[in-house]
Amino acid sequence: MKRIGIDVGGTNTDAVLLDAKRVVAGVKAPTTADVMSGVVASLQKLKTAAPQALDVSAIMIGTTHFTNAVVERRNLMRVGVIRICLPTCASLEPLCDWPDDLRAAVVPMSFLVAGGTEYDGRDIVPLDEGAIREAAMKIRDAGIGAVAITAVFSPLRNDFELRAKEIIEEVCKGVLVTCSHEVGRIGLLERENVTVLNACLGKHGIETVRAFKNALWVAGIDAPFYLTQNDGTVLQADTAARFPVFSFASGPTNSMRGAAFLSGIEDGVVCDVGGTTSDIGYLVKGFPREANSVVKIGGVRTLFRMPDLVSLGIGGGSLIAEKGPTVGPESVGFRLPQSALVFGGSTLTMTDIGVAAGLMDVGDKSLVSHLDRTLVQAVLKSVRERLEDAVDQMKTSPENVELIAVGGGAPLIPEIMEGVSRVVHLEHGGVANAVGAASAMISGEVDQIASGVDRDKALADAEELARLRAIEGGADETTLTIVDIEDVPIAYLPGNARRVRVRVVGEIAGWRPQTDAAE
């Protein structure tokens, strides 16, 4: 079974062809402003490297596009925000804890209306349908194309949100509606934040998926395609288009999953050296370890499950201070092929240091032969020390760990580091992101109310069903792992009722991680 993995990063668009567990080819092309031409270019390169790329059974695309849109405050829709909560929750208006510039970019039109649920499932007060209809008309008259609906305790009972959605769609034809119960958990402000983020990316999500579709068509590739999700699984593209927020963390997740796939190492540190930053994460049983509690995206509090990362301003394009061994955080970024000394430019970058030290072989080596050896050594020492510090931060025990070096700047990682038992360099480490996308997994999820059984039985039943669904979806039974297990008691229902949510993921059947790491 052949698959293509694509990673659309800020600097490069990488593409790989995987045939079962083997990387047939991996290529890089510059990311373009329209995204599409970069994807087309990378696919053309891939076809040149491996003509069989035309005949694949699936294409997995990972992108940091949506996160970047939020971080850069562009391509965001105006959002009608409806909170079903009155008479509670009135003093803190929607988006109250957002950064001012992001709030200004979203220009929310907010409405608080009566309704919502108590913790035990009763109504706080009945839903004020008239107020929803009135809000809908104002949203329509303002020409707003996206609506975010959040009701108090909707993860427990979603009928208020669904009814409000019905009314909105009746009044505002063609509007894109996100309901909070689809994207978030208990925690009103954080769930509402995620709902609004998803809503404001509505059009961008649809257009991006359409651009991907066109790119595949232009490249002559006809296969089902998927977007990779925060948790390392995939979602069918048309569904994923409706939920851009689920792709927010797919970049780092893909790079770490790719590192695990290529190296066969399940527990260890991954260091991904890109153009501007180095991201250091920790693999536990082949999965990125997650950050605790609240995660901020573009300055907005969310309850997303994100990989726990330390980011250092060290990348191939990082500027080197003339006088001393200071690296970054400024970077020439995507201008590296013009700006670096080895490419005939006039800016001293980390790549030049790498070439001068004989770690990297790009550009013209003679253009950096004049560099002072003591400067080169001092820079490398400073990089090593900062990386060692970061690795130490991520470790959970004093024992030495294996470190997997990936990303375009992987050769810059020193071979010998304190606290590291072995630095593993990989043949296709430069495109680990795309490999991670191509090797993304299948998930099975159950979200149901269990009653009349005890907690252990309720959880076990749900897990069994989730496993079954993952296997039906094509997952390898022996690789299934629980990534999410949660239960919330529902006091108003008889019989020790609880809402149980279980999510399992597994490798696609017939796949095994490659075990012989190239060093």
Add this chain to the structure above:
Amino acid sequence: MRQFLESEIEPLAIGAWVLGTGGGGSPYHGFLNLKKLYREGRTVKLIAPEELADDANVAVVSSMGAPMVGLERLTDPEILVQAVQMMEEYRGVKFDAIMSVEIGGGNAIQPFLAAALMGLPVVDADAMGRAFPEAQMTSFAIADLPMFPLTLADVRDNAVVVARAASWKWMERISRKVCVEVGSVASTCKAPRTGREVKDFGIHGTVTQAVAIGNAVQQAQREHRDPVQAILEQEDGKLVFVGRVWDVERRTTEGFLRGKTLIDGLGDYRDQQILINFQNEYTLVSRNGEPLVTTPDLICVLDTVSGEAIGTETLRYGQRVTVIAMRAAPILTTPKGLEHVGPRAFGHDVNFKSVFQS
């Protein structure tokens, strides 16, 4: 009396969450509300208990309920003001100052919200020195001060006065029933205290203590030092365990969040597990059935990296946590105090032995 600065709001929220010992509800919403009030030009003065006149009228306020409910049903400051004003009307007095019943968690900030709206100072004291789930678990109850009246306000214009109660326990039972009925969250004004009572039986300096903990955490974060270590140093606390959350079992019953969590050891604690029981707050840490730390010693579960407190309602599988213990206020560990807040008050059949007396 001094001005409480806007720059102290965030440290207060961070420190209060640590003192919440897992409960008391996250102070985040209160923090947002207070920031908003300061931005609108309202400010609050902090008054030391010693500065109160003996006959001063002090309102004791709290938001009552289950922490998980507070994550969804956000409470407006105006509702708390209603409870305080209801008490003023019922008793026919005007309050001179306002204080929190509980410095741990969201209730640390509640008096500031009412104070900002009413133009009253906040007393640098509380009645727990931490968080506890029930009304009789206060220094005022331990001192056998009168427990009534109590006023309770709900968002739907339901207002309740508990005019008399036979005991602190009865006050808890009656007000809890009402609280559960209105959705397990309500704003309350407890039995008013005189300045003399606050001086004699309040737990003093706890607002300042919370701000100091918050400052220590923030400073450590800024300087990339270990924030957990900073808290231990600031409070002369004790490291109990380092690990990750392995399992969490919760149930919301009778208005409380009850349950237990299993923590699997990491690093020096590898191959060990501890069990922590909770009733809104962490009440008991045990290993192999042997108690390690018991209430009223403060049991705090902190994010190992950021040092921020993790509440019983936000505990989650896989979180890396450090468990520390801090000293309880002396009145809580007296024989009378232990009747109210010792392990047996939470249904644990063990004796209290402070981790600090060995």
